[in-house]
Amino acid sequence: MNLYEFTVTTIDGQSESMETYRGQVLLIVNVASKCGFTGQYTGLEALYRSYRHKGFAVLGFPCDQFAHQEPGSEAEIQSFCSLTYGVTFPLFAKIEVNGSGAHPLYKYLKKAQPGLFGSEAIKWNFTKFLVNREGEVLKRYAPTDTPEKIEDDLRGMIELSDGDR
Numbered sequence: 001m002n003l004y005e006f007t008v009t010t011i012d013g014q015s016e017s018m019e020t021y022r023g024q025v026l027l028i029v030n031v032a033s034k035c036g037f038t039g040q041y042t043g044l045e046a047l048y049r050s051y052r053h054k055g056f057a058v059l060g061f062p063c064d065q066f067a068h069q070e071p072g073s074e075a076e077i078q079s080f081c082s083l084t085y086g087v088t089f090p091l092f093a094k095i096e097v098n099g100s101g102a103h104p105l106y107k108y109l110k111k112a113q114p115g116l117f118g119s120e121a122i123k124w125n126f127t128k129f130l131v132n133r134e135g136e137v138l139k140r141y142a143p144t145d146t147p148e149k150i151e152d153d154l155r156g157m158i159e160l161s162d163g164d165r
Contacts, residue, residue, distance in 0.1 A: 003135035006105040009093040011062075011074045018105070023133050024055045025157050027150065028109060030097045031060045032069040032125040033080050040126050041085035043147030047154065048089040054158045055133065058089040061106075063097050066125050070094060097122040112137035132157060 006018045027047065032038060048058045062077050064070040072080065074093055081087035095103040097110075098121050109129045110120035128141040130153060138157075141150055 001108060003105075003108065003131060003137070006108065008061075008103075008105060011078050011091040011093055013074070013093065021057060021059070022135065024057050025051075025133055025154065026057055026059055026129075026131040027147075027154070028059045028105075028129045028131065029061065030063040030095075030106070030122060030125055030127055031081075031091075032063060032066065033072060033077060035066070035069040035125040037124075037126040037143050040147055041081060041087055045085060045087050045089060047147050047151060051154065051158055052089075056154065056158055060087070060089060060091045061097070061103070062091065062094040063122075063125065064094060065096055065098055065122075069125055097127075109137055109140075113140035115140060115142075130154070130157075 004019045004022050008016055008018060010016050029044065044058045048056070062070045070077065077094070078091060081091060095106065097103065097106040106122070110122065113129060114120050115123065124143045126143040128145065128150065129137055130139040130141070130150070131137050139153060
């Protein structure tokens with residue numbers, strides 16, 4: 001399997017092939033609205049707005065597997081993200097990232113980039129995966145790694161023209 005063979009469900013219930021994102025640099029994140037890291041939405045949105053015209057997208061996958069920190073419906077999640085953080089990057093339907101019910105995309109991401117000591121388990125909300133334009137999962141970031149910290153790696157993958165940033 002490769003990244004582009006997976007199908008995901010958008011936050012408004014539509015089926016979407018990951019093929020839609022072929023050729024883009026991606027930051028795939030399991031998100032939650034009631035987490036100590038929820039403020040990272042601001043930085044994620046800033047990255048998206050800064051680099052989307054260069055072929056970059058943040059993909060947010062709400063997950064309620066960690067201390068029930070994403071209890072809302074998809075409509076509530078979308079409203080919260082939009083009204084509280086001005087999120088415009090793509091959000092998807094709530095998924096599981098661990099266990100037997102883990103979404104196939106997340107099974108793939110975790111196998112491609114295991115965590116500390118080779119563990120595939122996602123430890124908490126806002127774990128991030130950086131994917132290059134060829135669909136290769138290059139790096140996994142801990143929840144404590146802020147979007148601002150990730151920007152240096154991102155810049156190295158995106159061709160910036162003079163005058164950017």
